[in-house]
Amino acid sequence: MLYFKDAKKDKDRLDVFKKYLGTFTRFYEFMSQIVEYDDPALERLSLYARIAAPN
Secondary structure, three states: OHHHHHHHHHHHHHHHHHHHHHHHHHHHHHHOOOOOOOOHHHHHHHHHHHHHOOO
């Protein structure tokens, strides 16, 4: 029984992480049309987020 509670907590954390990745991706794609960031690390994070949490 304890394993199921731990598994549910882990799944909930992963669901929240996936939601945040999707939110970040949409926000970054929108804002990058307006502002030029000139930050390669931010661009790599955006690409990672897009691949890790496809819509």
